[in-house]
Amino acid sequence: MPRFDPWNVFLKREWNRNWPFLVGFAITGALVTKLTASLTEEDAKNSPFVQRHRR
Structure with missing residues (x-):
């Protein structure tokens, strides 16, 4: 008798x-x-964002 596999139900x-x-x-x-x-x-x-956050 095959065992019930709950993974199929869970994944669906x-x-x-x-x-x-x-x-x-x-x-x-x-x-x-x-x-x-x-x-x-x-x-x-040319980006103002890059100019402000340059490290």
Whole structure:
């Protein structure tokens, strides 16, 4: 007789609960990565934020 594996039930229930958070996290991460990858050194030199927080 096969044993009952509760992980399948647990993962399905948690996926149904958490998928909006995970999808939003993925979209936000992709946008941040795309925007930061497009910055150049010239943009950093001209940025008031970078000038204020330069260490």
